Amino acid sequence: MTEQVPTADTVTPTGETLNVLHKRFKKAVRQDDRDGYDGILIDPARLVEVATAARDELGYDYLASATAVDYLGKGDHLEMVYHLCRTSGGPALVLKAQTPRENAELPSLTGVWSGADFQEREAWDLMGIRFTGHPNLKRILLWEGFDGHPLRKDWREAYYEADQKPFDSRWPDGHVRRAEQDNPYGKNVRYPDGFVLDEYQSTAEDALYADVALGLDVSADLATERVVVSMGPQHPSTHGVFRMIVTLDGERIEALEPVMGYLHRNHEKIGERNTFLQNMPYTDRLDYICSLSNNLGYALAVERLMSLGSRYEPPTYRAEAIRVLMAELTRIVNHMWAIGFLLNDLGAFFTPMMYAVTERELILDFFEATTGSRMMCNYMRFGGVAHDIPDRMRSEASLINDRVRDENTMEYLHKLINERLPRAIDQFDEYLTTSEIVTNRCIGVGVLSTADAIAASAAGPVLRASGVPYDVRRADPYSIYADLDFDVAVRYHGDVYDRYLIRLDEMRQSIRILKQVWPLLMDTGGQPFFAGRGGIYSPRVPAGESYGRVENPKGELGYYVVSDGGQNPRRYHVRAPSFINLTALEQMCKGHKVADVVAILGSIDIVLGETDR
Amino acid sequence: MYGSGVWRGLLVTLKHFVATYVDDIRWGFRRRNPAAFPVRQSLDGRGVFTVEYPEEKIAVPERFRFIPFLVVDNYDHPERAGHDWCTSCGICAKVCPPQCIWIVRGSDPDSGRPVPEPDAFYIDIDLCMNCGLCAEFCPFDAIKMDHDYELASYDRTSNHIYDKRRLSKEFRYWQSIAPTIAEQEASARGGWEHKDVLKQKAKDAKAVASEQAE
Ligand code: SF4
Ligand code: SF4
Numbered sequence: 001m002t003e004q005v006p007t008a009d010t011v012t013p014t015g016e017t018l019n020v021l022h023k024r025f026k027k028a029v030r031q032d033d034r035d036g037y038d039g040i041l042i043d044p045a046r047l048v049e050v051a052t053a054a055r056d057e058l059g060y061d062y063l064a065s066a067t068a069v070d071y072l073g074k075g076d077h078l079e080m081v082y083h084l085c086r087t088s089g090g091p092a093l094v095l096k097a098q099t100p101r102e103n104a105e106l107p108s109l110t111g112v113w114s115g116a117d118f119q120e121r122e123a124w125d126l127m128g129i130r131f132t133g134h135p136n137l138k139r140i141l142l143w144e145g146f147d148g149h150p151l152r153k154d155w156r157e158a159y160y161e162a163d164q165k166p167f168d169s170r171w172p173d174g175h176v177r178r179a180e181q182d183n184p185y186g187k188n189v190r191y192p193d194g195f196v197l198d199e200y201q202s203t204a205e206d207a208l209y210a211d212v213a214l215g216l217d218v219s220a221d222l223a224t225e226r227v228v229v230s231m232g233p234q235h236p237s238t239h240g241v242f243r244m245i246v247t248l249d250g251e252r253i254e255a256l257e258p259v260m261g262y263l264h265r266n267h268e269k270i271g272e273r274n275t276f277l278q279n280m281p282y283t284d285r286l287d288y289i290c291s292l293s294n295n296l297g298y299a300l301a302v303e304r305l306m307s308l309g310s311r312y313e314p315p316t317y318r319a320e321a322i323r324v325l326m327a328e329l330t331r332i333v334n335h336m337w338a339i340g341f342l343l344n345d346l347g348a349f350f351t352p353m354m355y356a357v358t359e360r361e362l363i364l365d366f367f368e369a370t371t372g373s374r375m376m377c378n379y380m381r382f383g384g385v386a387h388d389i390p391d392r393m394r395s396e397a398s399l400i401n402d403r404v405r406d407e408n409t410m411e412y413l414h415k416l417i418n419e420r421l422p423r424a425i426d427q428f429d430e431y432l433t434t435s436e437i438v439t440n441r442c443i444g445v446g447v448l449s450t451a452d453a454i455a456a457s458a459a460g461p462v463l464r465a466s467g468v469p470y471d472v473r474r475a476d477p478y479s480i481y482a483d484l485d486f487d488v489a490v491r492y493h494g495d496v497y498d499r500y501l502i503r504l505d506e507m508r509q510s511i512r513i514l515k516q517v518w519p520l521l522m523d524t525g526g527q528p529f530f531a532g533r534g535g536i537y538s539p540r541v542p543a544g545e546s547y548g549r550v551e552n553p554k555g556e557l558g559y560y561v562v563s564d565g566g567q568n569p570r571r572y573h574v575r576a577p578s579f580i581n582l583t584a585l586e587q588m589c590k591g592h593k594v595a596d597v598v599a600i601l602g603s604i605d606i607v608l609g610e611t612d613r
Numbered sequence: 614m615y616g617s618g619v620w621r622g623l624l625v626t627l628k629h630f631v632a633t634y635v636d637d638i639r640w641g642f643r644r645r646n647p648a649a650f651p652v653r654q655s656l657d658g659r660g661v662f663t664v665e666y667p668e669e670k671i672a673v674p675e676r677f678r679f680i681p682f683l684v685v686d687n688y689d690h691p692e693r694a695g696h697d698w699c700t701s702c703g704i705c706a707k708v709c710p711p712q713c714i715w716i717v718r719g720s721d722p723d724s725g726r727p728v729p730e731p732d733a734f735y736i737d738i739d740l741c742m743n744c745g746l747c748a749e750f751c752p753f754d755a756i757k758m759d760h761d762y763e764l765a766s767y768d769r770t771s772n773h774i775y776d777k778r779r780l781s782k783e784f785r786y787w788q789s790i791a792p793t794i795a796e797q798e799a800s801a802r803g804g805w806e807h808k809d810v811l812k813q814k815a816k817d818a819k820a821v822a823s824e825q826a827e
Binding site for chain 2: 165166167169170171172173174175176178179274275277278279280281282351354355358361362365368369370371372373376378386387390392393394395396397398400401402403404405406407412415416419420427430431432433434435436437438439535537
């Protein structure tokens with residue numbers, strides 16, 4: 001027998017909260033008593049009131065996630081699910097509101113939390129729920145020429161083959177077809193009724209500009225100092241294909257609207273066609289810098305669902321130790337990358353970047369030897385990890401590749417954690433922290449106040465640099481973090497400089513954790529890295545819902561997964577920190593110069609693979 | 614003093630700058646020599662860290678994953694030369710996330726009963742996401758992830774659907790790119806041969822033993 005980690009505490013705040021709310025809202029609130037579900041169902045008419053009460057009276061000041069589910073064939077309604085948290089910590093409170101599928105409509109919560117803004121726009125875009133009272137309800141990931149709301153269960157993609165994988169056409173009579181045959185060019189796009197493509201360009205651009213132009217007619221007023229600039233999507237500082245429509249008065253930002261979705265592939269729809277296991281490699285491609293911690297969040301969500309069943313075995317202790325090792329190394333990888341690119345954005349072209357990426361490469365060497373890939377690791381499994389850490393990081397020369405390495409893995413890790421990385425972090429401190437160029441450009445720029453950060457659902461380093469010591473590893477511990485000794489880094493000015501400093505702090509804390517994990521790995525050597533029998537490619541996942549969240553390097557990454565007991569998730573939603581952190585971008589940028597926008601965006605640290613999903 | 618931070622930062626740059634030359638002198642200005650490589654690319658590396666691809670290529674670790682290949686018996690195998698290890702059980706096609714594997718199950722032309730060998734096996738390498746799940750869940754160690762990542766071609770429509778012939782590689786090749794893993798797998802199977810061959814051998818041995826006992 002190996003020592004097992006106790007499963008997550010399943011006590012949720014639903015019961016006690018319901019008692020409180022019931023006194024005031026009577027029949028408007030009731031327990032969600034479907035099997036495997038938890039939370040409070042709320043009459044849409046009272047939703048705003050209940051949310052306000054939860055925020056002001058019950059202390060649930062932070063809207064972690066808001067998403068919609070289509071229950072076609074199971075009550076035929078759409079359901080909006082809100083996960084609320086206290087920034088002081090504890091499990092999430094789940095609120096739900098239902099609306100019929102036809103003319104779906106719910107009140108907007110943007111008045112209670114500004115963080116609901118993008119998430120409601122996403123629910124409108126992908127699920128077709130109209131939010132009354134939303135100030136700017138339009139599509140966010142898709143464009144106006146898109147027909148329908150793709151996450152609805154009866155919506156089918158152009159290359160639709162079947163509702164669920166695996167497809168029958170692959171075996172035993174699998175005659176190959178190229179993807180283009182099923183999805184011929186010219187026939188792969190559908191437009192909404194009455195949509196004329198040729199007219200689109202001008203009207204949509206107008207709408208976009210009218211919205212941010214503060215009511216002035218751009219074409220007539222160009223003679224004034226006000227200019228609307230489209231930054232991106234092809235712009236080196238936007239870290240991918242991200243666009244900002246910026247209204248300028250001279251050099252100063254008056255308004256800014258983020259435009260995204262250029263990398264959208266409907267990750268969630270793909271996820272609902274996939275089996276539970278097949279989603280694992282797809283999570284790598286969300287935030288492609290941090291594939292291992294993406295894996296972890298998804299594994300947690302599905303394991304939580306599996307734990308409702310009778311034959312569930314939680315991950316072994318060794319598996320948990322390996323997971324934490326991977327997650328913390330990933331944090332260092334990400335923060336190295338973030339700091340390197342922030343400096344690029346500030347104009348220190350590629351020198352600091354190269355120093356940062358060198359360290360990252362050394363970590364990726366370990367990832368590659370262990371998981372088989374440097375970036376798309378696909379390493380976590382439900383119940384453990386895919387392989388144990390290899391004894392040696394070795395390679396064989398072949399005709400293709402000829403420069404060979406061979407090192408003892410644990411010794412390599414030891415040296416990496418105790419010598420190489422701490423030295424590199426200190427070097428960054430010496431190199432950049434006091435440099436006047438950095439301080440002049442960063443101090444006091446892009447300030448986000450504590451209250452605004454919480455209201456806008458900012459997460460991760462952005463939230464903590466604004467003075468909120470909120471870290472999921474401590475607020476709602478998972479894996480073995482509860483047993484580990486580390487501090488939640490926090491800074492108080494909320495500017496670009498603090499967001500830079502907090503990443504250094506967090507790397508130091510990660511090193512501290514890694515130093516505790518290394519001996520655990522030595523002690524558990526040879527023990528199983530996977531609970532139960534291996535080789536099961538379609539695990540039984542009981543019906544129910546779960547929300548698995550981890551503290552990803554960029555902020556809270558949550559997976560909301562609904563199972564109806566089959567092989568595929570009914571709903572698979574990703575609460576993407578890069579996406580939600582952008583909610584506060586305009587607020588941070590207002591009043592600053594154009595060049596500062598680049599620095600501010602760099603300090604939020606987004607990855608478009610995750611933002612656009 | 615104002616500006617001292619910048620100077621301190623530049624000292625760090627200078628240190629790196631000097632370190633690259635010290636490194637070069639150490640290796641006699643032959644940075645690309647095979648002895649220098651493991652040191653330059655290790656935790657002790659202080660000099661230039663970049664690898665000058667394609668002149669210089671790092672051998673990838675054993676677990677490295679790129680487009681899968683099908684294991685067949687060595688072409689000089691006494692009994693089963695070139696025989697597929699794949700039994701066309703279909704697990705890899707079911708588990709493949711982008712569904713890029715197509716298999717035609719083999720059947721006996723006379724009886725029509727399935728035989729443990731695929732008639733056709735295709736992988737669309739444009740779709741393959743190199744996740745390695747096929748190799749992980751194949752019960753017969755018949756599909757493995759390759760190390761050859763230089764697959765660029767000029768015409769994707771005609772070249773990127775790999776058929777069985779293109780996918781098949783000798784067992785010896787797998788042993789050469791991943792010796793440790795191949796050995797672990799062999800010890801789990803109970804020998805270097807295919808699982809079915811080993812099973813048959815054990816059965817035969819048992820039959821012989823019981824005959825002798827009689
Ligand atoms: S899982 Fe293995 S044996 Fe089964 S069809 Fe695939 S390659 Fe062949
Ligand atoms: S590596 Fe993954 S995507 Fe490629 S064939 Fe195997 S299972 Fe499919």
